[in-house]
Amino acid sequence: MSQMPDFSVLAATCPSRTSLARIANKWTAMVVSVLGNNGLMRFGDLRTRLDGISGKVLTETLRDLERDGLVTRHVHAEIPPRVEYELTPLGFTLHAPLLALCTWAEEHITEVLASRERYDVRNG
Amino acid sequence: MSQMPDFSVLAATCPSRTSLARIANKWTAMVVSVLGNNGLMRFGDLRTRLDGISGKVLTETLRDLERDGLVTRHVHAEIPPRVEYELTPLGFTLHAPLLALCTWAEEHITEVLASRERYDVRNG
DNA sequence: CAGAATCCTTCACGATACTG
DNA sequence: CAGTATCGTGAAGGATTCTG
Numbered sequence: 001m002s003q004m005p006d007f008s009v010l011a012a013t014c015p016s017r018t019s020l021a022r023i024a025n026k027w028t029a030m031v032v033s034v035l036g037n038n039g040l041m042r043f044g045d046l047r048t049r050l051d052g053i054s055g056k057v058l059t060e061t062l063r064d065l066e067r068d069g070l071v072t073r074h075v076h077a078e079i080p081p082r083v084e085y086e087l088t089p090l091g092f093t094l095h096a097p098l099l100a101l102c103t104w105a106e107e108h109i110t111e112v113l114a115s116r117e118r119y120d121v122r123n124g
Numbered sequence: 125m126s127q128m129p130d131f132s133v134l135a136a137t138c139p140s141r142t143s144l145a146r147i148a149n150k151w152t153a154m155v156v157s158v159l160g161n162n163g164l165m166r167f168g169d170l171r172t173r174l175d176g177i178s179g180k181v182l183t184e185t186l187r188d189l190e191r192d193g194l195v196t197r198h199v200h201a202e203i204p205p206r207v208e209y210e211l212t213p214l215g216f217t218l219h220a221p222l223l224a225l226c227t228w229a230e231e232h233i234t235e236v237l238a239s240r241e242r243y244d245v246r247n248g
Numbered sequence: 249c250a251g252a253a254t255c256c257t258t259c260a261c262g263a264t265a266c267t268g
Numbered sequence: 269c270a271g272t273a274t275c276g277t278g279a280a281g282g283a284t285t286c287t288g
Contacts, residue, residue: 056252
């Protein structure tokens with residue numbers, strides 16, 4: 001029987017926490033959700049879909065996801081350049097969980113906003 | 125039939141994005157996971173479980189979660205003070221999704237570390 | 249087009265000290 | 269004990285410019 005080493009994100013020095021920090025992140029959630037919904041996508045299209053993201057941040061996010069093995073980068077030898085990204089099988093295992101977060105935010109924003117208003121009235 | 129206003133986290137100015145930013149966050153994931161697993165918890169116990177978190181950050185995280193209606197704060201009139209936190213019903217709807225992220229990080233950290241090593245060898 | 253490089257601002261976070 | 273207040277640092281993120 002294979003022995004699972006017990007990693008825990010609750011332990012400050014556990015490497016799994018660095019991975020959690022990468023995936024429990026708003027840009028990651030949005031990138032993985034969009035890539036999972038659309039399959040192969042160009043950098044520019046991704047940038048357009050993720051309204052408001054800067055080129056720098058998208059590049060960094062994608063590079064980090066690539067480094068962690070969640071995204072693959074396909075460079076086409078063309079002019080002008082075309083670079084496409086897609087989820088790896090590993091990355092796709094995150095699609096449902098991260099899409100769930102995006103959906104949760106959209107479905108419950110009314111309740112959240114109401115709660116914020118109540119809180120802010122009670123306090124300063 | 126009730127009409128769902130179409131909020132989208134992909135729209136830069138949509139308020140749901142502020143909510144996504146709050147929940148798609150490593151501290152939130154850890155706090156909600158631990159609170160969901162243990163029910164009512166004291167501040168100090170929470171601080172101990174979330175190894176490495178500073179008091180300031182835990183306080184801020186809990187206050188933001190309370191403001192968004194995900195956590196309730198119970199203050200007991202005792203000396204020394206005792207303050208307990210628990211998930212609201214709304215907050216509990218996030219328990220499974222956020223726990224899934226923590227579990228994912230732990231279960232896949234070996235693959236992620238291997239991918240990072242390969243990436244770093246190929247590049248600088 | 250897809251970035252790399254640069255600069256700058258803001259924020260997250262930690263450490264420390266203090267208080268009811 | 270559970271904070272608050274203050275300060276300092278590094279990282280996150282944006283705007284702009286440049287290039288193959």
